[in-house]
Amino acid sequence: MIDPLDALHRPSSPAEPRAEFAARLRQQIETELRRESITEVRITLTPILAVPDPDQAIQFYKDAFGATEVWLERLPGGAVYGELAVGDAKFEVTNEAAEHGNLGPQALGGTSVRLSLICPDPDAVAERAVAAGARIIFPITDQPYGYRQGRIEDPFGHQWLIGRPLDQAEQAR
Amino acid sequence: VSTDPVDDRAERFLALYDRALPEVYGYLLHRCGDVSVAEDLTSEVFLAAARSVRRDEWGDLSIAWLIAVARNKLVDHWRRKAREERGLQVMATDSATEDVTPFDQVEEGRAWATLRRLPAQYRAVLTLRYVDGLSVPEVAAELGRTLHATESLLARARGAFRRLYQEADDD
Numbered sequence: 020m021i022d023p024l025d026a027l028h029r030p031s032s033p034a035e036p037r038a039e040f041a042a043r044l045r046q047q048i049e050t051e052l053r054r055e056s057i058t059e060v061r062i063t064l065t066p067i068l069a070v071p072d073p074d075q076a077i078q079f080y081k082d083a084f085g086a087t088e089v090w091l092e093r094l095p096g097g098a099v100y101g102e103l104a105v106g107d108a109k110f111e112v113t114n115e116a117a118e119h120g121n122l123g124p125q126a127l128g129g130t131s132v133r134l135s136l137i138c139p140d141p142d143a144v145a146e147r148a149v150a151a152g153a154r155i156i157f158p159i160t161d162q163p164y165g166y167r168q169g170r171i172e173d174p175f176g177h178q179w180l181i182g183r184p185l186d187q188a189e190q191a192r
Numbered sequence: 193v194s195t196d197p198v199d200d201r202a203e204r205f206l207a208l209y210d211r212a213l214p215e216v217y218g219y220l221l222h223r224c225g226d227v228s229v230a231e232d233l234t235s236e237v238f239l240a241a242a243r244s245v246r247r248d249e250w251g252d253l254s255i256a257w258l259i260a261v262a263r264n265k266l267v268d269h270w271r272r273k274a275r276e277e278r279g280l281q282v283m284a285t286d287s288a289t290e291d292v293t294p295f296d297q298v299e300e301g302r303a304w305a306t307l308r309r310l311p312a313q314y315r316a317v318l319t320l321r322y323v324d325g326l327s328v329p330e331v332a333a334e335l336g337r338t339l340h341a342t343e344s345l346l347a348r349a350r351g352a353f354r355r356l357y358q359e360a361d362d363d
Binding site for chain 2: 023024025026027028029030031032033034035036037040041044045047048049051052053054
């Protein structure tokens with residue numbers, strides 16, 4: 020008797036797929052073949068802020084800067100990753116991860132990176148941020164280097180420069 | 193005839209797609225026994241190949257190469273299934289419930305029916321060894337296991353196959 024396992028041998032076994040499937044996949048392949056090459060990806064740089072409580076921080080950035088949520092991911096271990104946008108400017112917010120050396124300014128007792136937000140009305144933005152719980156480090160004023168700018172510290176210790184360039188008439192004053 | 197190298201590449205790949213589709217799809221369908229799984233894996237194979245063509249990495253792109261990619265996808269599929277089965281503590285004979293899509297394109301021999309009732313891990317090793325006719329070292333490479341572990345898995349899988357095949361006879 021032939022071994023039933025040997026009866027399974029079938030190196031080639033063509034089969035016709037469903038016509039709709041074949042046509043759809045052909046279209047997906049055509050799209051894939053014509054997609055722009057990976058080298059044409061736009062270069063961007065996005066700060067990722069470590070905070071003790073991302074949900075609380077995200078709410079603050081919404082209240083303070085009018086940020087909108089681009090996406091939010093809750094990871095199985097309880098960590099939260101969110102990307103926020105203020106206009107075209109994007110930044111991410113996530114939990115501190117001491118095991119990877121990602122600590123917030125309060126845990127570190129200082130901050131090595133300041134975030135510079137350029138926006139049309141820095142006075143209004145700073146005012147809103149303070150109302151939402153930020154602390155003023157330097158008030159918004161016309162600066163000798165051609166900016167109207169000030170600095171605040173958010174409730175998680177991250178420092179934000181908030182400003183805009185002065186126009187020529189303002190600089191001449 | 194197109195002179196644009198991008199168009200030319202696309203045309204060549206689409207021509208290969210038309211010739212290779214029944215081979216790749218049939219390879220996967222006969223082995224997984226599930227139309228929707230076979231379609232998903234077939235898409236993965238061709239889209240991965242299309243991406244390498246777009247990056248100008250034709251390599252030795254051929255039907256044999258596509259079948260080798262399909263075999264990798266199938267092994268990944270069975271690995272995921274084996275993990276699910278371990279999670280659910282499925283008994284050997286319960287895995288037949290996996291194949292929900294009617295599978296009438298292929299004649300149902302008793303050996304094939306037996307193979308489909310085995311847990312994913314056994315199905316994977318027996319399919320590579322007997323259906324595909326790979327050597328034991330080749331099977332070990334596909335599964336990412338040592339030769340010794342593969343031989344012992346094969347022995348257990350053959351045992352389970354023969355018991356189940358015999359039961360079908362006794363019914």
